[in-house]
Amino acid sequence: MVSVGIMGGGQLGLMMIMEGRRLPFKFFVMDDSDSPACMIADKCFSPSNYKEFVDSSDVVTFEFEHVSEEALIYAHDERKLYPSLDAVELKRERYKEKEYYRNHGLPTPRFTVVRGGDEALRTLKDEFNNYGVIKRSKGGYDGKGQYFVRGDPAVASEVKGMDCYFVVEEFVDFDFEASVIGVRSIRGEFSAYPPTFNLNLKGILVYNYGPYGDPAMQEIVRKLADSLNYVGAMGVEFFVKGSKVMINEFAPRVHNTGHYTLDGALFSQFDQHVNVITGSSPLSTEVTTPSGMLNLLGVEKIPQISEGKVYWYNKKEARKRRKMGHINVVGKDLAEVKGKIDNLMKQIYIKGLDL
Amino acid sequence: MVSVGIMGGGQLGLMMIMEGRRLPFKFFVMDDSDSPACMIADKCFSPSNYKEFVDSSDVVTFEFEHVSEEALIYAHDERKLYPSLDAVELKRERYKEKEYYRNHGLPTPRFTVVRGGDEALRTLKDEFNNYGVIKRSKGGYDGKGQYFVRGDPAVASEVKGMDCYFVVEEFVDFDFEASVIGVRSIRGEFSAYPPTFNLNLKGILVYNYGPYGDPAMQEIVRKLADSLNYVGAMGVEFFVKGSKVMINEFAPRVHNTGHYTLDGALFSQFDQHVNVITGSSPLSTEVTTPSGMLNLLGVEKIPQISEGKVYWYNKKEARKRRKMGHINVVGKDLAEVKGKIDNLMKQIYIKGLDL
Numbered sequence: 001m002v003s004v005g006i007m008g009g010g011q012l013g014l015m016m017i018m019e020g021r022r023l024p025f026k027f028f029v030m031d032d033s034d035s036p037a038c039m040i041a042d043k044c045f046s047p048s049n050y051k052e053f054v055d056s057s058d059v060v061t062f063e064f065e066h067v068s069e070e071a072l073i074y075a076h077d078e079r080k081l082y083p084s085l086d087a088v089e090l091k092r093e094r095y096k097e098k099e100y101y102r103n104h105g106l107p108t109p110r111f112t113v114v115r116g117g118d119e120a121l122r123t124l125k126d127e128f129n130n131y132g133v134i135k136r137s138k139g140g141y142d143g144k145g146q147y148f149v150r151g152d153p154a155v156a157s158e159v160k161g162m163d164c165y166f167v168v169e170e171f172v173d174f175d176f177e178a179s180v181i182g183v184r185s186i187r188g189e190f191s192a193y194p195p196t197f198n199l200n201l202k203g204i205l206v207y208n209y210g211p212y213g214d215p216a217m218q219e220i221v222r223k224l225a226d227s228l229n230y231v232g233a234m235g236v237e238f239f240v241k242g243s244k245v246m247i248n249e250f251a252p253r254v255h256n257t258g259h260y261t262l263d264g265a266l267f268s269q270f271d272q273h274v275n276v277i278t279g280s281s282p283l284s285t286e287v288t289t290p291s292g293m294l295n296l297l298g299v300e301k302i303p304q305i306s307e308g309k310v311y312w313y314n315k316k317e318a319r320k321r322r323k324m325g326h327i328n329v330v331g332k333d334l335a336e337v338k339g340k341i342d343n344l345m346k347q348i349y350i351k352g353l354d355l
Numbered sequence: 356m357v358s359v360g361i362m363g364g365g366q367l368g369l370m371m372i373m374e375g376r377r378l379p380f381k382f383f384v385m386d387d388s389d390s391p392a393c394m395i396a397d398k399c400f401s402p403s404n405y406k407e408f409v410d411s412s413d414v415v416t417f418e419f420e421h422v423s424e425e426a427l428i429y430a431h432d433e434r435k436l437y438p439s440l441d442a443v444e445l446k447r448e449r450y451k452e453k454e455y456y457r458n459h460g461l462p463t464p465r466f467t468v469v470r471g472g473d474e475a476l477r478t479l480k481d482e483f484n485n486y487g488v489i490k491r492s493k494g495g496y497d498g499k500g501q502y503f504v505r506g507d508p509a510v511a512s513e514v515k516g517m518d519c520y521f522v523v524e525e526f527v528d529f530d531f532e533a534s535v536i537g538v539r540s541i542r543g544e545f546s547a548y549p550p551t552f553n554l555n556l557k558g559i560l561v562y563n564y565g566p567y568g569d570p571a572m573q574e575i576v577r578k579l580a581d582s583l584n585y586v587g588a589m590g591v592e593f594f595v596k597g598s599k600v601m602i603n604e605f606a607p608r609v610h611n612t613g614h615y616t617l618d619g620a621l622f623s624q625f626d627q628h629v630n631v632i633t634g635s636s637p638l639s640t641e642v643t644t645p646s647g648m649l650n651l652l653g654v655e656k657i658p659q660i661s662e663g664k665v666y667w668y669n670k671k672e673a674r675k676r677r678k679m680g681h682i683n684v685v686g687k688d689l690a691e692v693k694g695k696i697d698n699l700m701k702q703i704y705i706k707g708l709d710l
Contacts, residue, residue, distance in 0.1 A: 018376045023665065040376055267664060283661070289644055306636070308621075312379055330621050
């Protein structure tokens with residue numbers, strides 16, 4: 001039986017195991033024993049025990065790219081890591097990711113890389129007329145470390161005097177945000193789900209639904225995955241403006257905007273990921289029904305609702321912005337899906353969203 | 356966190372746990388530690404330890420009705436057993452099940468109950484003109500203990516001299532077999548999936564697909580479930596002849612003909628079962644796409660196919676007729692689903708089905 005080691009015990013690892021159980025895999029998780037995925041893993045390893053974790057696993061993956069560097073490197077050195085370190089490295093420094101897009105002819109918003117907060121503010125003024133985004137190159141997740149300036153640079157004053165790399169980027173007045181989940185095998189076979197419409201607020205995904213948007217995005221994902229010789233599932237987020245699409249960023253892992261595949265497709269992104277990292281070819285990425293997903297952000301109790309299917313991650317405590325679970329919905333068309341999401345938004349966030 | 360105890364560690368228990376993981380349940384299984392469901396349970400109990408198993412569980416159910424009687428009775432006495440002992444009792448003696456249908460105005464083939472094999476053969480001749488089925492009242496599963504006589508009673512000569520109850524039943528020259536999965540809550544709420552077309556050979560299910568057949572079958576299932584004050588998912592098998600439907604038998608549990616719900620509906624039969632026995636209301640039983648299922652009977656290795664989704668039960672050894680896994684397929688219509696099943700039949704059973 002093949003043993004799959006997952007670094008990180010959050011909801012993405014949890015769903016990987018849930019979905020992986022239809023085939024005889026062993027799942028090992030590297031995280032605290034009370035993390036969601038550890039609770040249903042075949043065995044849980046403390047992060048300090050990373051060598052034993054990697055040695056016990058036939059292949060190693062991660063559900064979150066911000067895990068211990070030494071564990072990643074050890075798994076890489078043992079030739080067990082999928083996707084590869086290269087993909088993770090791009091996420092360690094935002095400017096490398098942006099330059100990667102530019103160097104590979106992948107569409108992305110116009111940007112300049114600078115060193116130092118003062119230089120970032122100057123560049124924002126000189127090159128972008130104080131209308132753009134300053135992003136810290138290192139760190140940041142779910143919108144952290146990003147400053148959106150629409151005329152008044154005071155909102156980014158925090159960066160003054162900071163001595164680190166920044167990406168200063170044009171502000172894209174997009175029509176909507178979208179994303180595509182792609183999956184690529186060890187032999188380079190590629191497949192992608194159709195794009196979805198995503199609603200992000202304050203840098204965090206609230207809901208998404210699909211299929212929606214230009215299938216051309218799938219080809220961009222293929223190009224990115226091929227260029228990286230990527231193995232696994234990946235999520236790529238786009239800005240869409242008219243007929244133009246631009247990559248905002250990618251995640252070298254299963255992605256929140258792909259949770260709908262648990263119920264909107266025969267094979268989910270989690271299923272795909274586990275399959276390709278263990279040597280299989282991508283499975284069908286056709287969707288079987290229009291569908292959507294709503295995140296349960298900071299929600300304290302399992303909602304009692306009948307309009308969708310609740311996935312509850314069983315985290316110890318609810319915190320503002322924390323993803324506590326999600327709800328998947330299906331419908332005969334996108335209007336029905338959207339209607340269900342709208343109803344759920346009212347039922348779940350009675351007092352409005354607090355982000 | 357609610358603890359669900361499952362008696363029996365086969366594939367039905369395995370899928371109950373797989374599906375139950377989207378909500379924070381603990382799953383305890385009573386069976387050998389190397390049984391499929393035990394391997395992914397939170398804790399596994401030996402059948403001799405049934406008291407500790409029941410005491411540890413908030414609710415107790417079974418994935419197979421032929422489990423230890425004393426364990427069932429203990430769980431019943433502790434008021435934890437769903438569905439109830441009454442439903443199981445009907446499956447202990449086939450004649451009780453048949454009489455139950457007759458007494459409750461539920462359509463079923465004409466039958467006579469007799470004691471002794473010789474009397475069974477005499478009844479078959481006198482009342483059914485040697486054209487009918489002799490079924491041992493006790494035992495029997497997947498077609499065992501049943502003798503189909505079409506003119507020549509010699510095929511049932513095994514029963515001669517046997518001193519036990521038999522059901523002698525008319526032979527129904529049905530157009531097709533069908534089934535419905537129903538689900539009923541503690542408060543009596545009921546819902547049912549649409550019927551499916553089932554192909555049984557030698558008393559064992561080979562494949563099924565749907566939705567197919569008269570929705571009136573759903574109402575018969577409701578009547579049966581209500582009369583039993585049933586709690587949980589149940590599978591009811593029918594003979595269909597023209598516009599007439601007759602119950603062949605029912606199973607007081609999730610059912611092989613409901614495996615398609617894992618991929619053809621938002622909520623699966625397993626999901627429903629776990630939810631209602633823990634106090635929730637039935638979830639939507641709408642299907643999201645035409646779909647079907649093919650059993651992997653006696654198949655030794657995980658099939659490498661791309662036309663469907665393989666569920667492999669990870670049983671220690673393959674035996675003739677043994678259900679080693681199944682494949683779910685979906686399609687835009689039943690013709691596409693049926694086409695995929697036909698293709699899979701050729702790929703999986705290259706030398707034909709050996710039952």
